[in-house]
Amino acid sequence: MIEVRDVYKTFGENEVLKGITAQFKPGKNNLIIGGSGSGKTTLLKCIVGLHEPTKGQVLFDGKDFTQMNFEERVPIRKEIGMLFQNSALFDSMTVEENIMFPLNLFTEQSRAEKLERANFCLERVNLKGKNKLFPSELSGGMKKRVGIARAISMQPKYLFVDEPNSGLDPKTSILIDELIAELTEEYQITTVIVTHDMNSVMGIGDHIIFLHGGKKWWEGSNKEIAKTDNKELNDFVFASRFMRAAKEKL
Numbered sequence: 591m592i593e594v595r596d597v598y599k600t601f602g603e604n605e606v607l608k609g610i611t612a613q614f615k616p617g618k619n620n621l622i623i624g625g626s627g628s629g630k631t632t633l634l635k636c637i638v639g640l641h642e643p644t645k646g647q648v649l650f651d652g653k654d655f656t657q658m659n660f661e662e663r664v665p666i667r668k669e670i671g672m673l674f675q676n677s678a679l680f681d682s683m684t685v686e687e688n689i690m691f692p693l694n695l696f697t698e699q700s701r702a703e704k705l706e707r708a709n710f711c712l713e714r715v716n717l718k719g720k721n722k723l724f725p726s727e728l729s730g731g732m733k734k735r736v737g738i739a740r741a742i743s744m745q746p747k748y749l750f751v752d753e754p755n756s757g758l759d760p761k762t763s764i765l766i767d768e769l770i771a772e773l774t775e776e777y778q779i780t781t782v783i784v785t786h787d788m789n790s791v792m793g794i795g796d797h798i799i800f801l802h803g804g805k806k807w808w809e810g811s812n813k814e815i816a817k818t819d820n821k822e823l824n825d826f827v828f829a830s831r832f833m834r835a836a837k838e839k840l
Contacts, residue, residue: 591615592637592748592780597646599632606632608804609646616747617778619771619794621785624801625826630784631752633801637782638670638750639663650748668696671741671779673770675753677733679725679740685712686721689740696744711739715769731762735769742773749774751783755790763787767794788827791815800826 592614599607606629614620622630635641637648639655648655650666658666679688689708693699699707712718715735725733734754741749751770755763771794774781785791791798795812800823802808808823815827 591651592782593647593649594633594637595647595649597633597636597648598644599629599636599641600644606804607636607643610801610804610806612799612806612809614780614782615797616780617775618781618796619774620780620782621791621795621798622782622801623785623791623798623826624807625786628801629804630801634750634752634782634784638672639667668744669747671744671746671749673734673737673741673749673751673754675756677725677737679733679736681725683724684721685717685723685725685728685736688725688736689743692740692744707743708739711743712736714742714773715739730757731765734758734762734766738766738769738773742777745777746779749779749781751781751785753785753787754783755785755787760789763789764793770794791827802826 594610594612597607597610598605610633622633624630632641636643643656646656653666655663655666680691683691686705686708689711690704693704693707708721712720715738717732717735717739720732725736728736754766754770758766767790770781770783773779783790792812792815798810798812798815799806800808802822808818808820810818815823818824
């Protein structure tokens with residue numbers, strides 16, 4: 591489980607996060623949603639250590655990550671998988687080499703062991719046999735799946751996903767959502783997803799945190815969103831669905 595306790599983050603005079611407290615549980619799709627400037631990406635970066643909170647705590651299974659130095663954080667970082675918004679694949683590396691990159695960095699496995707793990711991950715994301723392709727030869731959806739394969743190569747306890755459906759068509763977006771949800775449940779990963787895609791929210795949102803103005807404004811499940819009387823959340827949901835529908839008609 592991941593906990594954030596009273597987390598603040600300030601950049602100069604701009605206070606982006608204003609006392610966020612939340613829990614993210616294993617085996618659940620934990621979604622962070624909110625409009626532009628709400629603080630959702632900043633919160634994600636504070637959790638993984640890309641930003642240091644100005645105040646507050648981040649705990650991984652009860653261990654205070656915010657109080658650790660670089661070396662003390664290494665064991666936890668080895669248990670973290672990341673899927674970036676643009677997949678962040680290395681263009682000069684093959685699919686196989688991209689997936690093996692974290693294994694080369696953090697393990698002392700033999701090449702045969704790394705290759706076996708890469709093949710397993712590729713098969714798990716339905717890309718068996720695509721080892722020798724380069725990112726330039728992949729569709730947007732395939733790149734996302736390679737990114738997921740790399741993210742799970744270290745068998746992470748914690749998976750962080752930033753806008754997984756950015757740039758994808760609706761059908762491919764659903765496939766990516768379903769894949770992330772399957773992996774989360776199958777391996778009981780604590781998955782934290784930043785998204786503005788309401789289809790994702792309604793499809794896989796086991797636990798949702800809505801940020802507004804740097805504060806936690808609402809918390810609940812996808813089943814509870816339809817029943818909420820929270821004005822700001824309703825405005826966000828309506829605007830998100832309207833914009834998505836408009837784009838699909840273009």
